[in-house]
Amino acid sequence: AAGVIQSPRHLIKEKRETATLKCYPIPRHDTVYWYQQGPGQDPQFLISFYEKMQSDKGSIPDRFSAQQFSDYHSELNMSSLELGDSALYFCASSRAGQGNQPQHFGDGTRLSIL
Amino acid sequence: AQSVSQHNHHVILSEAASLELGCNYSYGGTVNLFWYVQYPGQHLQLLLKYFSGDPLVKGIKGFEAEFIKSKFSFNLRKPSVQWSDTAEYFCAVNAGGFKTIFGAGTRLFVKA
Numbered sequence: 567a568a569g570v571i572q573s574p575r576h577l578i579k580e581k582r583e584t585a586t587l588k589c590y591p592i593p594r595h596d597t598v599y600w601y602q603q604g605p606g607q608d609p610q611f612l613i614s615f616y617e618k619m620q621s622d623k624g625s626i627p628d629r630f631s632a633q634q635f636s637d638y639h640s641e642l643n644m645s646s647l648e649l650g651d652s653a654l655y656f657c658a659s660s661r662a663g664q665g666n667q668p669q670h671f672g673d674g675t676r677l678s679i680l
Numbered sequence: 681a682q683s684v685s686q687h688n689h690h691v692i693l694s695e696a697a698s699l700e701l702g703c704n705y706s707y708g709g710t711v712n713l714f715w716y717v718q719y720p721g722q723h724l725q726l727l728l729k730y731f732s733g734d735p736l737v738k739g740i741k742g743f744e745a746e747f748i749k750s751k752f753s754f755n756l757r758k759p760s761v762q763w764s765d766t767a768e769y770f771c772a773v774n775a776g777g778f779k780t781i782f783g784a785g786t787r788l789f790v791k792a
Binding site: 599601607608609610611614622624656658668669670671672673674 | 716723724725729770779780781782783784785
């Protein structure tokens with residue numbers, strides 16, 4: 567069965583650079599979530615989108631922005647990267663945009679800031 | 681604000697031992713509850729979920745969890761663990777919105 571696809575799998579950037587992470591949800595899923603998981607930490611919710619509109623916002627820095635496109639894929643744009651942004655960024659998707667639908671997670675993008 | 685508390689950060693068991701991982705949440709209304717597992721180097725996978733009905737929920741790989749509303753708890757159990765259960769386990773709570781709150785995780789190491 568198709569799963570959530572994230573690209574790239576690994577990304578290395580330097581401080582003050584920008585990065586764009588992409589997420590392709592499971593077909594027919596209309597909701598996308600972004601999480602940041604620092605080394606040895608639990609996933610922290612960043613932001614979510616339902617039907618291409620931002621549905622909820624968590625601890626996403628102002629330097630980050632995200633959007634969901636007409637084909638439901640989502641992109642997380644990160645600017646002025648800092649060392650502390652090094653983490654695993656998970657995308658998850660679900661259907662119907664309701665809390666009682668489990669989220670299916672992608673493999674994550676490992677972002678390393680040098 | 682909603683929060684999820686997992687009691688143990690690290691658990692070490694021998695194979696065939698029984699497992700119980702604690703999870704408590706703070707929210708007074710209706711919640712949806714989840715346990716996710718993250719194997720080393722892999723993404724989060726759903727183990728089981730509770731929405732309503734029978735408070736004893738059975739998941740994949742022999743795991744089960746019991747929702748005790750009066751205790752705001754959703755503990756994960758497995759009668760006999762295997763070496764392959766070595767992973768990190770996350771309890772998660774959703775109170776009906778789009779945001780799911782995760783616990784800090786419990787790292788389980790099973791000795792062969």
